[in-house]
Amino acid sequence: MDRVASRNKKSTGALLLNGFVQWLKDNLGIIIALVVLCVLLSVNPITQKSFLTMKNIFNVLRQISTNLFLACGMTMVIILGGIDLSVGSTIALSGCLAAGAVVRYNLPLGAALVVGVLVGLFIGICNGFVISKTTIPPFIVTLATMNIVKGLAYVYTGGSPVRVVTKEWQFIGAGYIGSVPTPVVILIVVLIVTTLIMNKTKMGRYIYAVGGNSQAAEFSGIKVSKVKFFVYAYSGLMAGLAGIVLASRMYSGQPTAGEGAEMDAIAAVVVGGTSMSGGYGKIGGTLIGGLIIGVLNNGLNLLNVNSFWQYVIKGAVILLAVFIDYIRQENKDKIKIK
Amino acid sequence: MANNVLLQMKNIHKTFPGVYALKAVDFELRAGEVHAILGENGAGKSTLMKVLGGIYAADQGEIYIEGKKVEIKSVKDAQNNGISIIHQELVLVPYMTVAENIFLGREPMKGKFVNASKMYEDAQQLIDSYGMDIDAKTMVRDLTIAQQQMVEIIKAISYNSKILVMDEPTSSISEKEVKFLFETMRTLTAKGVGIIYISHRMSELAEICDRVTVMRDGSYIGTRVVKETTNDELISMMVGRELKNYYTRDYQTGGEVILKCENICDYKMVKDASFEVRKGEIVGFAGLVGAGRSEVMKCLFGLTKEYTGDIYIEGKKVKIKSPSDAMKHGIALVPEDRKVEGLYHIQSVRFNSTIEVLGEFIKGISVNRQKEEDITQKYIDLMSTKTPSMEQAVGKLSGGNQQKVMIGRWLATSPKILILDEPTRGVDVGAKSEIYAIMNNLAKSGISIIMISSEMPEIINMSDRIYVMCDGKITGCLGHEEVTQEKIMKLAAK
Numbered sequence: 001m002d003r004v005a006s007r008n009k010k011s012t013g014a015l016l017l018n019g020f021v022q023w024l025k026d027n028l029g030i031i032i033a034l035v036v037l038c039v040l041l042s043v044n045p046i047t048q049k050s051f052l053t054m055k056n057i058f059n060v061l062r063q064i065s066t067n068l069f070l071a072c073g074m075t076m077v078i079i080l081g082g083i084d085l086s087v088g089s090t091i092a093l094s095g096c097l098a099a100g101a102v103v104r105y106n107l108p109l110g111a112a113l114v115v116g117v118l119v120g121l122f123i124g125i126c127n128g129f130v131i132s133k134t135t136i137p138p139f140i141v142t143l144a145t146m147n148i149v150k151g152l153a154y155v156y157t158g159g160s161p162v163r164v165v166t167k168e169w170q171f172i173g174a175g176y177i178g179s180v181p182t183p184v185v186i187l188i189v190v191l192i193v194t195t196l197i198m199n200k201t202k203m204g205r206y207i208y209a210v211g212g213n214s215q216a217a218e219f220s221g222i223k224v225s226k227v228k229f230f231v232y233a234y235s236g237l238m239a240g241l242a243g244i245v246l247a248s249r250m251y252s253g254q255p256t257a258g259e260g261a262e263m264d265a266i267a268a269v270v271v272g273g274t275s276m277s278g279g280y281g282k283i284g285g286t287l288i289g290g291l292i293i294g295v296l297n298n299g300l301n302l303l304n305v306n307s308f309w310q311y312v313i314k315g316a317v318i319l320l321a322v323f324i325d326y327i328r329q330e331n332k333d334k335i336k337i338k
Numbered sequence: 339m340a341n342n343v344l345l346q347m348k349n350i351h352k353t354f355p356g357v358y359a360l361k362a363v364d365f366e367l368r369a370g371e372v373h374a375i376l377g378e379n380g381a382g383k384s385t386l387m388k389v390l391g392g393i394y395a396a397d398q399g400e401i402y403i404e405g406k407k408v409e410i411k412s413v414k415d416a417q418n419n420g421i422s423i424i425h426q427e428l429v430l431v432p433y434m435t436v437a438e439n440i441f442l443g444r445e446p447m448k449g450k451f452v453n454a455s456k457m458y459e460d461a462q463q464l465i466d467s468y469g470m471d472i473d474a475k476t477m478v479r480d481l482t483i484a485q486q487q488m489v490e491i492i493k494a495i496s497y498n499s500k501i502l503v504m505d506e507p508t509s510s511i512s513e514k515e516v517k518f519l520f521e522t523m524r525t526l527t528a529k530g531v532g533i534i535y536i537s538h539r540m541s542e543l544a545e546i547c548d549r550v551t552v553m554r555d556g557s558y559i560g561t562r563v564v565k566e567t568t569n570d571e572l573i574s575m576m577v578g579r580e581l582k583n584y585y586t587r588d589y590q591t592g593g594e595v596i597l598k599c600e601n602i603c604d605y606k607m608v609k610d611a612s613f614e615v616r617k618g619e620i621v622g623f624a625g626l627v628g629a630g631r632s633e634v635m636k637c638l639f640g641l642t643k644e645y646t647g648d649i650y651i652e653g654k655k656v657k658i659k660s661p662s663d664a665m666k667h668g669i670a671l672v673p674e675d676r677k678v679e680g681l682y683h684i685q686s687v688r689f690n691s692t693i694e695v696l697g698e699f700i701k702g703i704s705v706n707r708q709k710e711e712d713i714t715q716k717y718i719d720l721m722s723t724k725t726p727s728m729e730q731a732v733g734k735l736s737g738g739n740q741q742k743v744m745i746g747r748w749l750a751t752s753p754k755i756l757i758l759d760e761p762t763r764g765v766d767v768g769a770k771s772e773i774y775a776i777m778n779n780l781a782k783s784g785i786s787i788i789m790i791s792s793e794m795p796e797i798i799n800m801s802d803r804i805y806v807m808c809d810g811k812i813t814g815c816l817g818h819e820e821v822t823q824e825k826i827m828k829l830a831a832k
Contacts, residue, residue: 015707200703202696209693212682219641219671219679220693221661280684 023284029324030271030288037295047302056298058181062174062249064294065183066091068287069242070265071272072194073124073235075286078269079198080231081211081278082138086127087239087265089149091258094119094243096153099162099253102169109168116244117237123149124236131232132225138232146262153255161252173248183245190238195283197234207231212279267314268293271321292321342369343405344532345390345501350399352385357736359385360396363558365551367501367532372523372546374535374564377553377576383536386553387503390534391423392416403501422494423503428486430493432479437461439478440493464492468522484515491522495531502526503534508542520546540569552576555766573795585799586775588782589818592616592802595653596786597755599638602647607633609810611647615755615786620777622801623790625830630810631790632674635757639671640664651754665694668754672744672761674790680744683733687725688714690732690743695750717746722772738769745773749780756780757788762796774800794823806830 024031041051050056070087077084098116101107107115123145130141175182198204206227210217217224242261247253272289274281296317300310345367352360360382367373375383388394390401392413401408403419410416416423430439437458438445445452446460461474470488478486487507494502504523508516523533523546535547543550543564550567552559552575559575577584597615602608607630615621623631637645640660649656651667658664664671673679682690691714692699699709714728721742725735732743741761748756758777762770777800781787791797797804804816806829814829 196703200700200705202700205689205693205696205700208685208689209682212685213678213680215678216680216682219661219673221665222693223660223662279682 023282026282027273027285027288030273030285030292030321033321033324034288034292034295037292037299041295041299041302044303046304047299050302051299056302058184060294060298061184061187062181063297064290065181065187066242066246067261067264067268067293068187068290069190069238069245070235070261071268071286071290072190072283073231073238074262074265074269075272075274075281075283076194076198076207076231077138077235078266078274078276079211079278079281080207080228081214082131082228082231083142083266084127084232084235085139085142085262086123086145086149087235087242088258088261088263089146089153090120090123090236090239091243091246091261092153092253092255093123093149093156094240095247095250095257096157096162096253096255098244099164099169099247100156102164102166103162109166113172113244116247117240120240120243121233121237124233124239125229127236128229128232132228150255157253157255159255161250161254163252164247165251170248170251173245173250183249186241186245190241191283191287198283203227203230208279264293267318271318273325289321292317343367344369344403346400346402347386347390348400348402350386350389350401351397352389352394353397357556359556360389361555361557363399363553363556365558366561367534369500369530369532370527371548372527372533372535374537374543374547374550375553376537376543376550376572381553381576382556383553384505385556387423387505387534387536390416390421390501390503392421417497417499420498420500421503422497422499422501424487424490424494424505424507426505426507428483428490430478430486430489433477435475435477436465436472436481436489437474439489440464440474440496442493464496468492468525470522482515484519487519488522491526495526499531501532501534503536505536507535508537508539516542540572543572577795584771584774585796586771586778587620587800588778589802590618590781592619592786593784596651598650598653599634600648600650602634602637602645602649604633604637604642604645607810608637608645611807611810611812613805613812613815615788617786618781618784619802620781620787620789620800622797622804623788623807624792624794624797624804624826625807627792629807629830631807632759633810634807635671635759635788635790638664639669639757641671665751668752669757670748670751670753670755671757672741672748672759674759674763676740676744676764681732681740684731686729687718687723687732687735687743688728691717691728691747691750694747713750717743717750720749721746721776736766736769737764738766738773741765741773742769745776753785755786755788757790759790760792761789762791762793794826798823798826 041047073087074084094116097119098112101112101115102109127142127145130136131138172182177185198207206217206222209220209222210224210227214224243258246257250257268289269281269286270276270289271292272282272285272287274285293314296314297310300313305313343366347363347365350360350363363382363386365386375386377383385394389396390410392410392415395411401410408419410419431442434442440461441457446456447453458474465472465474468488472481472485472488478489481489507519527533547564549561549563550572551561552572554576562572593616595614596617599614600612602611611630611634625631633642636642637647638649638658640658640663643659649658656667658667682693688710692710695713698713699706711728718725718728723739723742723746725739732740735743745758745761762773765773777787777789789797789800798821802818804821804826805812806814806816806826808830816825
């Protein structure tokens with residue numbers, strides 16, 4: 001009895017270690033890229049003093065948290081073989097409505113946050129409903145909701161930000177739990193929950209199955225439409241969460257918030273090694289992808305690079321990262337065929 | 339003219355990792371003949387044709403065309419040497435016209451622009467010269483499959499090909515269209531073109547082919563003149579051993595009726611199908627492609643939702659409107675096209691083996707990894723699947739091992755009724771024989787098996803009873819002691 005128990009315990013520990021080693025192996029290329037980027041920034045005379053400070057590191061993590069919320073949902077969506085373009089607009093609407101709930105309707109803070117998250121969930125459910133019940137491509141469906149939601153945010157706000165000046169409002173985006181920024185704590189929770197869903201639940205397996213071969217999934221008796229519905233709802237939920245965190249950090253709900261955020265999220269997912277054709281990908285990779293983009297942004301700012309050029313550099317880095325991965329895959333296949 | 343040797347392939351060798359795909363294969367094609375290549379799946383027919391077409395490079399061996407030694411290293415080389423291959427899957431662009439497809443990549447030009455009027459004129463002339471009733475301006479997607487095949491042939495011929503390879507051209511066209519295809523082939527051979535014809539249908543040999551070469555397990559077995567050989571001789575050449583040893587089967591009369599279907603009708607392909615299956619029986623479903631066999635099973639498995647008719651399992655009437663309903667009643671279906679309908683290619687053998695039974699080791703967020711591996715290993719052993727490890731991506735396994743993973747996946751659900759749709763398609767000879775032995779054991783252990791198969795010897799040797807379908811109807815039922823190929827064909831082509 002004892003022996004069995006101890007063996008089991010050992011094997012959980014071993015499994016965790018194995019998981020970590022596997023994660024290192026899977027993401028070796030981008031982990032090296034991230035480390036190189038960090039080393040460069042910490043030896044560069046201009047950024048040396050500012051980069052490796054606790055304040056700056058937390059700052060970077062705070063900034064990338066919204067992108068990584070979206071990217072967690074987006075990883076699921078892309079593994080499913082879909083795409084969700086509506087998450088950027090959802091940030092705006094959920095932030096505006098949450099801020100509005102406090103300022104215009106005097107709801108307590110907690111209720112306002114719930115409103116924001118539910119707005120995201122609702123948009124996700126709408127996407128999920130249409131995508132799972134019809135064969136309209138997700139690209140088109142979410143392109144439409146992207147515009148609808150963005151429009152609604154402008155309509156609700158009349159185009160100007162909804163300012164919130166209470167101190168408590170800032171807690172979720174700009175505050176701290178202990179000495180750790182609140183969004184970073186939330187991010188850790190989100191990463192764990194998403195990883196658990198993908199790796200430990202039936203739903204996770206079904207997502208890989210549908211993304212890998214949806215017709216086979218149908219033949220397997222998997223309720224494909226249920227899986228799709230869940231994934232888009234989850235992505236919406238994540239966008240709602242990102243919306244309130246961002247609105248809190250900016251002291252206001254802004255209809256222009258989250259513009260292009262869906263593209264940053266897709267970039268993090270793809271740099272993280274998830275296949276755009278579905279069926280393959282890991283949250284662990286997305287985390288590194290998001291970190292690379294975040295550190296790069298931060299570095300370019302510290303180096304005082306013109307913000308117009310920042311776009312060019314960011315684009316080039318994304319292309320490079322994906323290109324390296326492509327070469328690696330090519331070589332792997334070649335060895336196998338030979 | 340008829341004895342001019344057009345093509346000679348000598349001592350061709352080709353290996354893939356772990357597989358000796360071609361072993362010292364010789365092949366000869368004369369001008370003006372139709373030369374069939376026969377062999378089981380995995381015998382090396384298509385590998386040989388890919389070597390000829392420049393898709394694979396041979397490790398060793400020589401190719402002579404009209405007596406001259408040639409090097410074929412690319413598809414372009416093959417084309418330049420007058421070789422055209424018409425693949426089983428059509429490769430026309432659906433949203434372009436017939437003429438655009440024929441001249442794709444070599445459009446007649448007028449300065450910098452495509453000379454459209456000349457292109458359509460030339461194309462129409464080509465089409466007319468083969469007596470076909472197709473307008474060169476039609477969009478390819480508006481043509482029937484047979485017409486598309488004709489366009490492929492014309493395209494191939496327009497390269498001035500002397501050697502034409504046709505890979506199972508009749509597998510998806512109707513009898514009338516087959517006649518027309520054969521006429522076209524005769525027109526071509528009269529002009530001195532040599533045709534290499536790959537087909538599984540023995541009945542077509544006598545009708546269209548002059549000679550036949552048999553391959554088995556990557557080796558050249560022999561060449562015969564069609565008129566001087568018999569089907570039996572060819573089959574024993576193909577299989578290489580007595581059929582009796584190849585199939586393992588202890589026939590059973592079966593126990594009580596476990597499944598009874600009455601008047602199944604899906605308003606498309608299936609018209610009023612009624613049949614029953616007993617415990618421990620292997621029931622074959624024979625018929626031509628498109629007779630509605632797979633469609634009946636799709637109703638039974640809940641993949642088709644709009645159907646009428648009654649299904650009784652162990653005497654109780656049941657409602658099956660989704661695969662999960664079917665699974666609840668102990669039905670499992672291994673689909674016809676495992677690549678499209680079955681496998682998760684980039685996922686591991688473990689993932690693929692356990693996807694139906696996740697509930698047995700995943701509770702909420704706790705995964706019992708040990709149990710998962712035990713289940714996987716159990717079915718790897720039971721099916722004697724050859725895989726380097728259970729983490730191997732299933733897409734990298736051979737066809738036979740992929741099929742074993744598929745069958746194992748469904749056996750894990752402990753089915754009472756196992757439906758196997760073309761269980762040995764694309765499976766090599768050795769694995770085939772193993773699958774037959776496993777089916778026999780399963781039936782003995784009390785599982786009822788429904789097997790759809792288009793391979794006559796397989797269905798005749800493995801089934802206790804055979805239902806024959808034609809045009810969506812069940813046209814007859816034959817017991818194993820009375821069944822012959824002729825009886826099946828009579829019922830299948832009613």
